[in-house]
Amino acid sequence: MRTRVTDMFGIELPIFAFSHCRDVVAAVSRAGGMGVLGALYFTPEELETELAWIDEHVDGRPYGVDVVMPASYEGAHFAPDELVGRLRSMIPDGHRAFVENLLTRHGVPPLSADADAGKVLLGWTDATARPQVEVALRHPIALLANALGPPPADIVELAHAHGVKVAALASTPRHALKQVEVGVDVVVAQGTEAGGHTGEISTMVLIPQVVDAVDVPVLAAGGIGNGRQMAAGLALGAEGVWTGSLWLTVEEADTPELARRRILAATSRDTVRSRSWTGKPARLLRNEWTQAWESEESPGTLPMPLQFMLVSDALRRIGRSDAAELATFPAGQIIGVLNQVRSAKDVVYGLVEEYAEAMERLGRLTAD
Amino acid sequence: MRTRVTDMFGIELPIFAFSHCRDVVAAVSRAGGMGVLGALYFTPEELETELAWIDEHVDGRPYGVDVVMPASYEGAHFAPDELVGRLRSMIPDGHRAFVENLLTRHGVPPLSADADAGKVLLGWTDATARPQVEVALRHPIALLANALGPPPADIVELAHAHGVKVAALASTPRHALKQVEVGVDVVVAQGTEAGGHTGEISTMVLIPQVVDAVDVPVLAAGGIGNGRQMAAGLALGAEGVWTGSLWLTVEEADTPELARRRILAATSRDTVRSRSWTGKPARLLRNEWTQAWESEESPGTLPMPLQFMLVSDALRRIGRSDAAELATFPAGQIIGVLNQVRSAKDVVYGLVEEYAEAMERLGRLTAD
Structure with missing residues (x-):
């Protein structure tokens, strides 16, 4: 598979996996996708440890880090x-x-x-997330993602100066436009069905609107758990998928x-x-x-x-x-x-296999 | 295009259009899809008038009628x-x-x-919807749809005895199973983003679950407004799409x-x-x-x-x-x-054209 994001990051599969667990991040990157570590729960020192571990276990494949720099919060x-x-x-x-x-x-x-x-x-504020960004940029990360709205413009510049691409999550076309204005390279358009912070518009309705609103590549997030949903996300105009809940139950996850x-x-x-x-x-x-x-x-x-x-x-x-x-x-x-425990690698390969099946079926429907 | 529902109804396009306006119903059926008239607001006498008009204006193409027979309500x-x-x-x-x-x-x-x-x-109860069904079955309808849960089993039998297929809207896989148990021929799996009565699960998440739960063909409903969304619905495993809000703004609609x-x-x-x-x-x-x-x-x-x-x-x-x-x-x-007024026919053709574009793009992404 080849899309604007596989080209951008030199990855084989346009599958992004958000997880707070380093094992999942490394496993997905090794399988050809891109693991993205949620930094939120880590102190800068802990994050340093996690990223050093990933560096050793990712076989040189690209991976990312996700921080939370909310555009607005009390006490800013x-x-x-x-x-x-x-x-x-x-x-x-x-x-x-x-x-x-x-x-x-x-x-x-x-x-x-x-x-x-x-x-x-934790990393819920600009002030507490910045030290996390500094740690992250000392590692060979390929992507810095911000989970709540557009990241501060200076953070985008800093990332770019380190050769790191920046992504941000958007739940409306208006959010996406703001993110592109500050220089974001990839918009993660996230529907209401997603876990974590989320807006009201469904993935089905949101993705085409965001794709039409911005020029940068868009990832479809929210409700992506199998290859049919991945095919649907790409049919809607996305260049790849961003997944999260899918990884809560894999073998590698440290979910209690x-x-x-x-x-x-x-x-x-x-x-x-x-x-x-x-x-x-x-x-x-x-x-x-x-x-x-x-x-x-x-x-x-x-x-x-x-x-x-x-x-x-x-x-x-x-x-x-x-x-x-x-x-x-x-x-x-x-x-x-999600009703069985599988390895992260099996989940990645399952996505691709089911995606191929969905494409084959679609081709047959349209052949006549 | 050819799917199980185009075969079932002898239609060219797996596009179902729900509308309370007879002009929209006839226009969509004439364009190769299937118009479905919402009977709710009509007395049996008024419904007779509407259906007689459609019979004269549909050029012999199949069309359907949608009633509301809720599985539960006060005063049943x-x-x-x-x-x-x-x-x-x-x-x-x-x-x-x-x-x-x-x-x-x-x-x-x-x-x-x-x-x-x-x-x-109106037709909000079993008692008030039955006379509507009787009127509908005196016309050459191809489909009787029930908007709120499984229709009563005797109504399904009656429709089948008239050679009419039965559809019902489901917002969970469990609903869909109940509908198939009473003999429904087509399940309309409707995501939370849909207009009107709707559940909590999004279209992206719901469709594959319903497709996996039942053997009858599934239509994707909720958030289907353009051809990319139609392609996504089929990628998720649906055999066609069920649309509603899309027709509120067409030329033919009697929307105030x-x-x-x-x-x-x-x-x-x-x-x-x-x-x-x-x-x-x-x-x-x-x-x-x-x-x-x-x-x-x-x-x-x-x-x-x-x-x-x-x-x-x-x-x-x-x-x-x-x-x-x-x-x-x-x-x-x-x-x-929806930001411009178009004819129903243009909307149907636009869906097909954009569907073809989406399929072509998908094919390119996977070619490598």
């Missing part, structure tokens, strides 16, 4: 050294009490002597076992767009956590990054407890068809 | 002759007052001596002028899934009507068919007033790309 004007403290003071006591009551009701024990406790801000089981059992109706994770709408597994935030007792969610600061320790506690009914994570609608 | 156990009265008494005064206040605030005058006032139930202008100006973000029309979730143009039902003063919506009974006269009053900001109608996300 605070100085970096007082950011966490100032933001923390903005969280109302009523919200803290709501979260604590919810956890108590579900029997979730407190964190004790947890090394990660207090890692409440309880979460993996829930994903394997879920249908496509078991996700919901909710602000209860970060304050911006994100598609999550629908469960008692997301429902609690929609209930009458809910104090309502806080703006980014306050909501994540409010809930981050709670989510960590839930993850280490038996309260699987509260375990919260981004998940797209395609989790409904 | 009432006798037909007391249905309207019993249902009417179930509407709370507070709901009537909310609607009346909303209209007063927007300066909508009352209806005076309106022939249609009191047409509050104010509504047509709003659709031409809308983006794909200007729709919302709302219960404010019928009591079941339906995608509508997002406006002050849908927002009012989400507001704090809203009494909440009533179950089907009570909600439509509550609001039907109000919507008729709005339609005859200048309060375009309240004009409420089903609209899918593809309205974002």
Whole structure:
């Protein structure tokens, strides 16, 4: 297969795989696609470790790094050294009490002597994402992606100066145009069915609009879990596909076992767009956590990054407890068809095989 | 083009066009697709007139009729002759007052001596849809479609006894299986981006699941507005496409002028899934009507068919007033790309031409 993005990156397959797990990133790149590591959860030091590992395991194939530099968030004007403290003071006591009551009701024990406790801000802001970008650019990455809107123009310039292409996620044609204005090389047009932060327009409706709006190559994201969906994405005008939820259940993924089981059992109706994770709408597994935030007792969610600061320790506690009914994570609608554990390589090859079958069938339909 | 549905119906193009307007139905069938008349708003006598007109104008090409026989609704156990009265008494005064206040605030005058006032139930129930089916089966229709779940088994048998194929809309694989169990010949798998009653799963995610779940041919519905989307639908495994919103703006459509202008100006973000029309979730143009039902003063919506009974006269009053900001109608996300008025025939030919272009491009991508 050959498209503008396979040419741009020198890859065999126009398949981009977003994952927080280095093993998945390396495996997909080795299989001919492009793994993209989500940097969000890592401190700059941790990210350095992850990328060094990938460098050793990717056999010289290209890979990317994804950061979160939201175009807007609370406290953007605070100085970096007082950011966490100032933001923390903005969280109302009523919200803290709501979260604590919810956890108590579900029997979730407190964190004790947890090394990660207090890692409440992560890479959710420009200030905390920049050090991640600096680390990433010290490695031979091929792509820097921004998950929430157009990246700052100076970051795009910096990446380009390092010979690194820049991608950004868009959920409307207007977003895509803004991204191209700041110099983005690839637009990832993401439909509402995608996991994580997502807009309202479906992939089917969105892709042609973005393709028509911009000159740069477009990747189709949201609802891409098999080769028929990959063929559909390309039929809509995309030059490749961007996948995420698909990799939650592969052998290489470090998805916690309880979460993996829930994903394997879920249908496509078991996700919901909710602000209860970060304050911006994100598609999550629908469960008692997301429902609690929609209930009458809910104090309502806080703006980014306050909501994540409010809930981050709670989510960590839930993850280490038996309260699987509260375990919260981004998940797209395609989790409904993930029902077996396969290797990342098998998933990549399966996509290609099914893509070829879909193309062959299409050819037959049109032959007459 | 040749698929299982073009063979089944002896049509040239696997393009199904749902419309409440007979002119659109006849034009699409004459152009090689299959027009399907939505019977909902017609009394049996009116439907007889519409179908007689289509018979004269369709040049012997096949066409279909779409009715609404919901699997569940309030008052399903009432006798037909007391249905309207019993249902009417179930509407709370507070709901009537909310609607009346909303209209007063927007300066909508009352209806005076309106022939249609009191047409509050329409074909929204089994009892009121059956006479429509009887009328339809007296005409040379090729397809009877049911818009809300599996049609009653006896209706499927009756249609088959008349040599008429039966289709039904499904928004989950489970719905599709139920429909096949009662003998449906074609499943219309409809994604959340579609106008009108719709589920939560996107077209991209839904179609392959339904195709894998059933043996009968599947049509892709929701987000199909151009030939790239048609190619995508077929790539996903569908045998054809089912379109609706696409026909709201064609020359032949009897869409009120104010509504047509709003659709031409809308983006794909200007729709919302709302219960404010019928009591079941339906995608509508997002406006002050849908927002009012989400507001704090809203009494909440009533179950089907009570909600439509509550609001039907109000919507008729709005339609005859200048309060375009309240004009409420089903609209899918593809309205974002409807920005010119074309003939139905041009739209059909445009779909085919763009489909061919998309296929050619796909072939080039895979050639290498």
